[in-house]
Amino acid sequence: MSCLGGGFDVDHKRLRISEIENQEAQESFWLDQKNAQNILKEKALLQSSVDKVSMAQRHLEDLTALIDLVELEPTQENLKEVAAEVSSLEKQIRAMELAQMLAGPNDSADAFVCINAGAGGTEAQDWAQMLMRMYVRYSEDQGFKVSLIDQLQGEEAGIKSCTFLVQGSYAFGLLGAENGVHRLVRISPFDANKRRHTSFASVFVYPDIEKDIEIEVLDKDLKIDTFRAGGAGGQHVNKTDSAVRLTHIPSGIVVSSQNERSQHQNRAMAMKILKARLFEREMERRNQEKKVVEDSKMDIAWGSQIRSYVLAPYRLCKDHRTEFEVGDVLSVLDGKLQPFIENYLLNKGVK
DSSP: OHHHHHHTTHHHHHHHHHHHHHHHTSGGGGTSHHHHHHHHHHHHHHHHHHHHHHHHHHHHHHHHHHHHHHHHSOOHHHHHHHHHHHHHHHHHHHHHHHHHHOOSTTTTSOEEEEEEEOSSTHHHHHHHHHHHHHHHHHHHHTTOEEEEEEEEEOSSSSEEEEEEEEESTTHHHHHGGGOEEEEEEEEOTTOTTOOEEEEEEEEEEEEOOTTTSOOOOOGGGEEEEEEOOOOSSGGGSOSSOOEEEEEETTTTEEEEEOOSSSHHHHHHHHHHHHHHHHHHHHHHHHTTTSOOGGGGOOOSSTTOEEEEEEOSSSOEEEETTTOOEESOHHHHHTTOOHHHHHHHHHHHHHO
């Protein structure tokens, strides 16, 4: 039991929780509300981790007692019960192993997800929209809140690009595993001759770190454009230039927001995304030896994909980084991504 707890550094976490509780008792702790909220968030995450280890330890104790009883009466029914309990404990430990992989400085942050269609016109744009649906479904299954920020529709179908915010515990740590190029192989619904097509789209995920660090963006470094937000028609079409596009001149980064109610709110959201991307660029500069988000950018084309989704002539979804694969591609496209994300994070931790 001590081995189980020690492997997850419980004593260190309990000590940190105790330190935070001592800080909370001091009146000065609440003078800086922003700092206090960040520390309380850290405490909640630590407490959740400690609670999971404690639960697994109790489960192990119960299982040990059950095994002792079964040794006295090894019936088929008792053996099945032991097997079920072992399987349940293994799942708990795997979940804790995954949590250990989400120990990066921004893994607990919310996430901005940006999807861009590759070359190929309607085919690639339809694929980009399928990916957007997949990530929205996955996020909702995880209990995360999803907010669309910006979307550029395709001419005939699909989307050219989109950006949405995913809010929830470890949203960035989980979705960050999806950075890269995604490849789809299928019989095209847009081809009258029913030929097989290959489409590509890129996914980039950035942490929402605006509330945690200070990134200075000077007005003189910004080009600000306003435009009329698009929509489905009728009341959904904005009749004023409320959408905002920010161009950060020194870095060349361009971001936009059009789904907020006012130009002021769209500008604030665009600034939030810009700061997140500038933060990632600064982290890349400071950590040249590490492969970070921008380092993983490749051409949205052959040979650069992290995962392939094949719907014809057979069905297979394969992650090329871990070799993990499943045959039920449709369930993956419906948001069942957790096995791929877990395998990537656990393999990443071993390497």
